[in-house]
Amino acid sequence: MIQLTNVSKIYSNGARALVDVNLKIGKGNFVFLVGPSGAGKSTLIKLLYREEIPTRGQVQINSRNLVRMKEREVPYLRRSIGVIFQDFKLLPNKTVFENVAFALEVIGVPKREVRNRTMATIDLVGLKAKEKAYPHELSGGEQQRVCVARAIINNPALLVADEPTGNLDPETAWDIMDLLYEINKRGTTVVMATHARAIVNKMQKRVIAIENGRVARDEEQGGYGYDV
Amino acid sequence: MFNSSGYIFRETFNSMRRNPWLSLASVITVMVSLVILGYSIFFLANAANMAKSFESELEIGAFVQMSYTPEEVQDLKSQIEQMPGVESVSLVTKEQALEDFGKTIGGTQSSIVSDVGGTNPFPDKLTVKATDPQNVKDLARSLETNPGLYKIRYGQEFVDQLLKFTQWLRWIGFGVVAAFGAAAVVLISINVKINVFSRRREIQIMKLVGASNGFIRWPFLIEGLALGLVGGTLAAIIVGVGYNWITVYVQSTLTFLPVVQNEVLFRQVSVGLLLAGMAMGAIGSVFSLQKFLRA
Numbered sequence: 001m002i003q004l005t006n007v008s009k010i011y012s013n014g015a016r017a018l019v020d021v022n023l024k025i026g027k028g029n030f031v032f033l034v035g036p037s038g039a040g041k042s043t044l045i046k047l048l049y050r051e052e053i054p055t056r057g058q059v060q061i062n063s064r065n066l067v068r069m070k071e072r073e074v075p076y077l078r079r080s081i082g083v084i085f086q087d088f089k090l091l092p093n094k095t096v097f098e099n100v101a102f103a104l105e106v107i108g109v110p111k112r113e114v115r116n117r118t119m120a121t122i123d124l125v126g127l128k129a130k131e132k133a134y135p136h137e138l139s140g141g142e143q144q145r146v147c148v149a150r151a152i153i154n155n156p157a158l159l160v161a162d163e164p165t166g167n168l169d170p171e172t173a174w175d176i177m178d179l180l181y182e183i184n185k186r187g188t189t190v191v192m193a194t195h196a197r198a199i200v201n202k203m204q205k206r207v208i209a210i211e212n213g214r215v216a217r218d219e220e221q222g223g224y225g226y227d228v
Numbered sequence: 229m230f231n232s233s234g235y236i237f238r239e240t241f242n243s244m245r246r247n248p249w250l251s252l253a254s255v256i257t258v259m260v261s262l263v264i265l266g267y268s269i270f271f272l273a274n275a276a277n278m279a280k281s282f283e284s285e286l287e288i289g290a291f292v293q294m295s296y297t298p299e300e301v302q303d304l305k306s307q308i309e310q311m312p313g314v315e316s317v318s319l320v321t322k323e324q325a326l327e328d329f330g331k332t333i334g335g336t337q338s339s340i341v342s343d344v345g346g347t348n349p350f351p352d353k354l355t356v357k358a359t360d361p362q363n364v365k366d367l368a369r370s371l372e373t374n375p376g377l378y379k380i381r382y383g384q385e386f387v388d389q390l391l392k393f394t395q396w397l398r399w400i401g402f403g404v405v406a407a408f409g410a411a412a413v414v415l416i417s418i419n420v421k422i423n424v425f426s427r428r429r430e431i432q433i434m435k436l437v438g439a440s441n442g443f444i445r446w447p448f449l450i451e452g453l454a455l456g457l458v459g460g461t462l463a464a465i466i467v468g469v470g471y472n473w474i475t476v477y478v479q480s481t482l483t484f485l486p487v488v489q490n491e492v493l494f495r496q497v498s499v500g501l502l503l504a505g506m507a508m509g510a511i512g513s514v515f516s517l518q519k520f521l522r523a
Contacts, residue, residue: 049436071441078438091430106439150437 001027001158001189002048007057009043009213017043018054019213025191027157030184032200033193034224035210041193044210045162048191049081050074062157079107082151082159082188086166088143090135090150096122097131100149107154117153125149125179141172148179152188159183161192165199173199197224237450247422251455254415258459258508259466261408262501266467268401269497273488275394281486282390285383286315286361288368292352293376301352304376308356311370313363318355325350409508416455416512420448424516445517452513453506460505464498 002025009018017040025031033041046052047059050066059066064077090099101118109117122131125145135143144164151159161180165173177199184190194200200207200223207222208215217225292301301319309317320328326348356371358364368382424431434444475487 075435075438075440078436083436089429089433089436091433102433103437106434106437106443108443154437 001025001029001062002191003058003060004044004047005058005060007047007054007059009040009047009052010055016213018047018210021057021210021213021215023208023215023218025189028184028187028189030181030190030203030205031192032203032205032207032222033191033210034195034200034207034226035216036226037195039210040213041210042162043213045160045191045193048158048160049083050077075107079154080157082148082154082156084144084147084151084159084161084164086163088135088147088167090143090146092135095132095134096127096138096146099135099146100153103150103153121149121153124152139172140168141175144168144172144176145179148176148183152183156188158189158191161190161194163194164192165194165196170198177203197226200224247419250415250419250422254412254419254455254512255459255462257408257412257415258456258505259462261405261412261508262460262463262505263466264401264408265405265504266463266497266501267471268397268405269500270467270471270488270493272394272398272401273490273493274486275390275397277486277488279387279390279394282383282387286358286364287382288356288358288364288371289379289381290354290356290371290377291379292354293378294351296352296376300376304374305354308354308371308374311367313359313367315357315359317357320353320355322348322350322352325353412456412459412508413512413515416452416509417516419455420452420513421516423451424448445513448517449510449513452509452511454509456505456507456509456512457502458505459508460502463505464501467501468494468498 002023004021004023007018007021007023008016010016021040021044033044035041043052047054047066048061050059050069053067057067061077062080066077069077091102094102097118100122101114104114104117119128119131122128125148127142127145127149130138130142135146138146144167148164159180164180165176168176173196180190180192181203204221206220207217207225209217209225292304296304298321301321305317305319308314329350354377356367358367364382368380368385371377372380431444475489478485478487
């Protein structure tokens with residue numbers, strides 16, 4: 001489903017974020033990206049939803065070439081990819097319902113359908129009672145659930161997450177992981193960059209370690225593997 | 229796209245409410261530039277109209293040399309009457325001229341004559357009427373060669389001066405309108421840019437969930453269009469009401485001046501000002517959106 005071929009990314013300031021990376025991630029996989037801060041995890045994640053374009057090499061998702069893709073095709077790619085962030089990126093002046101519905105409204109989904117699908121998705125992430133609350137009235141875990149709901153409402157084939165549990169306490173982090181696990185079981189490919197050692201070790205999923213912009217380790221059912 | 233029209237108009241309204249002063253400044257600059265444009269158009273239309281009505285004047289005015297005796301003047305008159313293309317010649321003698329002048333200022337003939345040094349200052353004047361407006365210029369030329377006449381006045385001469393003047397006015401008007409128009413475009417683009425900035429978080433999320441660039445641009449484009457349209461509407465009202473007022477004033481005081489009162493021109497100018505306002509708005513928005521939506 002995802003294929004990176006000889007991918008290098010050098011930023012305009014000369015920083016070499018990724019060097020000659022080759023990767024294949026199959027449909028329905030659950031993959032952890034681990035490695036020290038600044039190793040290139042976030043850059044790799046950004047390549048997947050075409051926030052960045054590699055300096056060299058090719059990125060393909062579902063046989064669509066993200067490098068050769070025209071600018072106006074990008075929105076349609078994004079509709080098939082959900083993205084979750086460490087800082088949630090919710091709109092503070094919109095309610096839970098409005099934040100989730102926003103993802104459908106802006107791609108022109110009819111109003112009635114927006115309402116039904118939004119309610120169903122909010123229910124799925126367990127926030128039915130908080131539908132009318134504003135982000136500042138929610139706990140961190142609840143805010144991340146809203147973010148997850150917004151990311152999955154379009155039934156994306158791929159869900160990418162950049163340290164989704166980074167701002168959460170361990171218990172809440174596990175709630176989010178259960179949610180991602182559920183989503184993965186329903187057939188969505190999940191790629192998650194993380195520093196959460198306990199989670200990676202317990203989940204026993206594929207682990208790809210990035211160091212200095214290169215793939216240092218790639219194990220099925222791996223562990224976190226760093227001592228600090 | 230129709231499902232989203234509610235969203236788009238809500239956003240447009242919100243952004244105008246967010247910085248009302250800048251919106252007001254944008255609207256006023258659009259308005260000022262278009263008011264100037266509108267009045268320039270009406271002025272030029274009137275000048276052209278005036279030129280046309282003077283062009284079709286058949287009369288040529290000519291002064292007779294002061295040294296001529298009344299008999300010589302009569303001879304000259306009948307001589308001109310014989311010229312081809314002349315329909316009639318009428319004479320206003322220096323005595324009649326003095327009398328007319330006396331009536332207008334309310335003095336007696338003798339008092340005026342003594343006031344200006346003992347002699348009648350007016351020359352005899354011949355008014356030559358041509359048979360055909362086409363002949364007026366040739367006729368005036370040949371009258372100019374007559375040694376008994378000086379200061380030949382006819383419509384075309386005035387028209388030439390008027391055209392020279394309107395040419396200047398055209399350039400000045402164009403320059404002023406262009407300067408204000410550019411200022412209006414810049415202000416609108418700043419306006420839109422500020423709104424893009426204050427909504428950058430929302431835009432980031434929109435792009436993330438796959439909103440098309442067109443969808444993201446619409447509210448900003450409509451904002452620019454709305455600002456331009458409001459400015460254009462105000463300009464059309466000011467130009468229309470103002471011109472009406474000027475027309476009434478001119479017709480009651482300077483009755484000899486022909487004033488253009490053309491319903492079609494009126495409508496064309498109004499619609500033109502509205503469209504020009506919207507164009508300014510659209511250009512302003514596009515300027516500020518180009519850079520930011522690329523990445």
